Structures are given as C-alpha cells and as structure tokens.
Amino acid sequence: MSVTVSQAQPKDHTTIGKLMVEVYSNLKGFPSPKEQPKYYDTxxxxxxxxxxxxxxxxxxxxxxxxxxxVVYIGDMKDYGSGGIATQQKDAAGFRLLAVSQKARGLGVGRLLSMACIEKAKESGLKEMIIHTTESMKVAWDMYERIGFQRSEDLDFEQSGLPVFGFRLGL
Structure with missing residues (x-):
C-alpha cells in the first residue's frame, strides 16, 4: 500500500494533534508533557x-x-522558533515532523520532508531551514542523507533543551 502526502483538512487537525503528542512524548530523552506542558498544548x-x-x-x-x-512554513517570519531562524530571508522551513510508530521504516518522514522541499522550490526560495534535537537522531540522520547540513548559527535552547539548526540549499 502506498503512502500519499497532501494538505491536511481541518477535520484531520485533532487526529494529527494526537499523533504529534504521542510521537513526541515517546521520544527517548525528550521532555515529557509534564515537563513542557505548553509545548504539548501546541x-x-x-x-x-x-x-x-x-x-x-x-x-x-x-x-x-x-x-x-509536518508543518510547512513558506516564510520564515512565521516559523516561530528561538534563535535567528525567523530572520532568514528567501527561505522556507518545516517543523514538527511526526510519523506514527506503526509506519516507521516506510519512508513517511522522507516523503513529508521532500514534499516541503518541493513546495519551497516551486515558490522559488533558495533555502530550507529545520531544527532537531538529540532525541530525534533517526530524523537527524535522514535529514543529512537528504542533504541538510548543520548550521550552528541557527542553534538555540528551548526551556533547557538544546535545539540544532540545519540548512539545505535549494
């Protein structure tokens, strides 16, 4: 069975929110809902x-x-992170990539990442910016295989959690 990527419908938002909470709360070493309730509300x-x-x-x-x-951001002013990412011009980004446990290994994360990259290219943007953490090592490795490179100038700390920036030239 193939996996398709499309724009989410408003009726899907609650289900997607539950998926996000489930995925992020189960990341080893990532802050729990009790430790960062605002993040999990988001x-x-x-x-x-x-x-x-x-x-x-x-x-x-x-x-x-x-x-x-995944959340695709076509203008970095709307990215909503710490650090300098929101000041980047001619760039897009994506955040909060989540893949259900039962779909791991099917290439879903890569499909979602590539959909974001294609959207940015179609808009004529020059760069894609993302962030990840140590807890997201599987995704981190995937991003590097796609061609993202570490960009320490984009790093920041969120409530004591180091967050690492990456860039991809388009």
Whole structure:
C-alpha cells in the first residue's frame, strides 16, 4: 500500500494533534508533557499553525489512515522558533515532523520532508531551514542523507533543551 502526502483538512487537525503528542512524548530523552506542558498544548492544537498565511499542515496517509504529518512554513517570519531562524530571508522551513510508530521504516518522514522541499522550490526560495534535537537522531540522520547540513548559527535552547539548526540549499 502506498503512502500519499497532501494538505491536511481541518477535520484531520485533532487526529494529527494526537499523533504529534504521542510521537513526541515517546521520544527517548525528550521532555515529557509534564515537563513542557505548553509545548504539548501546541502539538495538540497543531491546526492553529495554519492560521498564519505562509503555513500549511501536510499529512501522510496510508489508505485513509493518517500515518504522519509536518508543518510547512513558506516564510520564515512565521516559523516561530528561538534563535535567528525567523530572520532568514528567501527561505522556507518545516517543523514538527511526526510519523506514527506503526509506519516507521516506510519512508513517511522522507516523503513529508521532500514534499516541503518541493513546495519551497516551486515558490522559488533558495533555502530550507529545520531544527532537531538529540532525541530525534533517526530524523537527524535522514535529514543529512537528504542533504541538510548543520548550521550552528541557527542553534538555540528551548526551556533547557538544546535545539540544532540545519540548512539545505535549494
């Protein structure tokens, strides 16, 4: 069965929010919902991101089941992170990539990442910016295989958690 990527519908936002909370709360070494309740509220209400003009929520489905999602940001002013990322011009980004446990190893994360990269290229942007943490080593390795390179100038700390920046020239 193949996996498809499309823009999420508002009716999917609650399901995607639950998926995000489940995925991130199960990352080894990542802060728990008790440690960072605001962060998990943001994940649970993931559809709120789409209220910003340049933001899209992309969803991966296998048949009719949601197996992954990511937030695509077409203008870095809407990225909403710490550090200098929001000041970057002529760049897009993506955040909060999540893949359900049962869909791991099917290439869902790569499909979602590539969909974001294609959107940025179609818009004529020159660069893609992302962030990850030590807890997300599987994703980190995938990003490097795609061609992202560490960019220490984008690093920041969020509530004591080191967050690492990456860039990809388009």
């Amino acid at each position: 994940l649970g209400n993931i559809g709120e991101f789409t209220k910003k003009e340049s933001v899209e929520l992309l969803v991966a489905k296998k048949e009719d089941e949601i197996v992954g999602a």
